[in-house]
Amino acid sequence: MNDINITAYGATDFVGRSSFLINDRDHKILLDCGLELVPKQKSRAPVGVHDVARELDSVLISHAHIDHSGYTPRLSKEGYKGNYYMTQPTKDIVYRLWLDHLKIEGRRHWSESDLDNVFHKIKTHDYNKKFKVADGITAEFINAGHILGAAQILLDWEGQLILYTGDINDRVTPMYDGYELPSEKVDVLITESTNGDRYVPERKKIDVGLRLLAKQITEKGNKMLLPSFAVGRSQEILITLALDNDLDNVPIYVDGMINTMNTITEHYLSDKWVSRGFLENLNDAGLNNPFEKQNIIPVKSISEKTHQARKYLAGSKEGSIIVTTSGMIEGGPIHTYLDLLGANENNVMGFSGYQVAGTTGRKIFDGATNVRLFEDYGKPRDIDLALKIMKFPYSGHSSVDGLKQIMIDSGAKNIFLVHGDKRNQKYIQEYVKDVAKPRLINENTPTRLIGV
């Protein structure tokens, strides 16, 4: 048997530009091809992927998040002519995210024609269906419980089973029941390690707080701002709010790319892609989809002139919730809302996602009351914030006990940690040491997966 190696082009002891080459003497498979988003700077490409692009047999994408998918169109420019495998929801979402990337960063990494070339070569597969990716190698997508269409990738490499988790969540969330496991024990597990020493509470407990606060703030005629990631978290927040009848009379305005992602989500409300529990909850509420609820209102439906619509909302006396991008306040409509509503101490802004160091969101999260807005419009302005800040500890990633569980349940003898910071990885290694000895890998250095 040949040795099978992994080479990471990013996402070793950090989160960003996930891209991993798995190869033996005869085959080369690329898992993910993402960008590293850096606050206030240009995004970074995975280093080294150009050297192998032409030689790849197949490219598989675990899910749509830009840190796993954002550099994929460049592979076409680098001479890769094969197929790109992903789930159908991932295909729908990446198309929008890639177009959005072109708007934000232009053709720095790849162009519209690269995007077109790649898009025509995407082959989609459902969860739990094997497909061939090279001679003697099959792949299978397994539900990751992370965002719509997110998959773990199981490779059957001439009889050796290699499981790459992509991003996984172990918790029951509004749309999923946590990650699933392959039907057989695997030989190798390559797992994300985003959450180490951070306790992830059960969703239901956080949801209760969010709903209660939303009610209290809005019944006094004040506004609750919820900056959210367009893909994943915003749908979860909207579902949590939509399924609370106590909020039926509270308008929930939705701004930014979240509306597009809601529309994509509506196409996948079957037990093939979301949990039965979610579908039952919708049924009990008499809804076909959560976003059709009357109090959920896209801001652009108020006026095509979105700036006027935002001004109107901010100036009105009604209590309301505004769910908008960007999740880390690095641009997007949230800047306008903060400008219009941030000086009022009766309003509240609730953080529902991780705030990366260096982002405007992180500054506010850490207590800053004077921040610079509109940097991406070229007309920056410093403003004082008086609104209250609330923190809701949601996470799209597995808790450390969920990571321990997958190490046990997968049966893997060789385990590797990727996609997390060093401190968390150290913590995880310590936490699981009675059941597993997960190892780290170095960037751009081939590490043997099998044949050790």
Ligand SMILES: [Zn+2]
């Ligand atoms: Zn992700």
Ligand SMILES: [Zn+2]
């Ligand atoms: Zn990720």
